[in-house]
Amino acid sequence: MCEQEPSTSANFMIKDEDTIPCILNGKFFKIISTESSGKVRAKCLLCTTKENIISGSMKATTNFKLHIKRIHESALPEFEQFLAESRNKNKRKASVASSSSGTAMKQMKLFDPILQKLSKQKQLDKNIMQYVTCSMKPLSTVDDPYFIKIITDLNPELKTMSRRTLGRNIDKSYAETMQKLKTILQNINHVSTTADIWSTKHKSFMGVTAHWISQDDLVRHSCVLACRRFKGSHTYDKVAEMLYDITSDFGLRHDQLISTITDNGSNFVKAFAEHGIKLNIGESTDDEADEESEDHDTQGASEELSASFTIPDKDVITLPNHLRCASHTLNLLATTDFMNAIKNSAVSRIHYPALAKCTAIWNAS
Secondary structure, three states: OEOOOOOOOOOOOOOOHHHHHHHHHOOOEEEEEEOOOEEEEEEOOOOOOOOOOOEEEEEOOOHHHHHHHHHHHHHHHHHHHHHHHHHHHHHHHHHHHHHHHHHHHHHHHHHHHHHHHHHHHHHHHHHHHHHHHHHOOHHHHOOOHHHHHHHHHHHHOOOOHHHHHHHHHHHHHHHHHHHHHHHHHHHHOOOOEEOOOOOOOOEEEEEEEEEEOOOOOOOEEEEEEEEEEEOOOHHHHHHHHHHHHHHHOOOOOOOOOOEEEOOOOHHHHHHHHHHEOOOOOOOOOOOHHOOOOOOHHHHHHHHHHHOOOOOOOOOOOOOOEEEEEEHHHHHHHHHHHHHHHOOOOHHHHHHHHHHHHHHHHHHHH
């Protein structure tokens, strides 16, 4: 149990001082060396005549206690008092740690309803903003007392945002959506757009949409690029300028825009006639067509299409290739062109008697 060894300078390291038994804290014994297995060798500080090295364990300190009882009996009361004080100190530490942990848990429980309320309020604000924007409701909707009553009756703790806050949230959402849309369109090779102008209550607007097919799943996607107020006369130069500004705002390149579809309005027709890119796809003769292979190289067609026009200067207003809306064209054929056709005396002599006969048969039935 007791060994007499010369003083050594063995290297040792204790990672956590809290794991050291109180008997080895340096008042009665000083640790000389430790092993990974938990064995420890300590020097007795009460032995002054000769150096005694006691071997023991971090978990079992019986050898150190027996050495005090047998060799240093006079110091036994002080030793036992020291152990008792150390135990009380450790209990107080454990109590403080437990109390701190309990306080933290109570605080978390107190904050739980607050966090849930904040989450519900955030979701409510988002839903109100989507309702106003997607349903095209006025911002004053949130000031309507009956609208506020709907919210408070469902949950009195939730508050309806003010009109000013709603406006700020819409502006923020608009900026985020614009940035996301720009990022998406930058990675699309081919985009087709549509444009139209309509008037309501002496106010005119231009709407522009974009359409593309994703390369991964071949699914068609659509989005609204703009719905802008169109002030003044709908002249072709103003139409061209606004269309160019809208596509430029989204970073759409000339090689991306395949075509823009509009109605047959003279302002659109002239705008694209003056500023539009005309695709020059060569027409092959019958003999040349017979010589071509039945398997057409789609990559070659894409290259031919993209190489059919030159990229204009950035300062020049340039529009994509123009396509007229087929539905609008058919509608014009069935209305305007038809009425112009029956003005001819030869046609009218056949048309009106036939129509009168059909009307008589219909009324007779």
